[in-house]
Amino acid sequence: MPEKQKKPRLETADPESLTLPDLAMPHLIEMLQSVGFCSPGFNGPQQITWQEIASWRMSTGAELTGWEAETLYRLSGAYAAMIHKAKDPSCPCPVSAKPEKDQRQTVNQFFRNLPTRKVQRRG
Secondary structure, eight states: OOSSOSSOHHHHSOGGGOOOOOOSOHHHHHHHHHHOSOBOOTTSOBOOOHHHHHHHHHHHTOOOOHHHHHHHHHHHHHHHHHHHHTTSTTSOOSSOSSOOHHHHHHHHHHHHHSOOOOOOOOO
16 A cells, blocks of 8 residues: 555545445434434544433433443444544545455454343333
8 A cells, every 4th residue: 555645535436346334223323323423522523422322312202222322332432433543544444345354353343342232021
């Protein structure tokens, strides 16, 4: 990879080669979009706070399990971190046709660290 790219990744990327992963739980992304992917901070975007999640839940009346709240919090952190990493022109695109081995390991570790969701049976 060259030390400095001459053009932004957006201009050099082939949109046909980029694919987004299938979402197992798209409702979480919709919730995160409603809360806000991240908050403004002094040094740029930052992870949303627990208070922001609680405020959003109370103001919208959304029902949210502990697992879902934890997942929103962690997804926001990953989103904000990627915004900061992406400022480096040599940062690999987070969505690629062929993910590198270290990218796969990072994603796998993220999902392994998520708290397990316990289903409560009613009745």
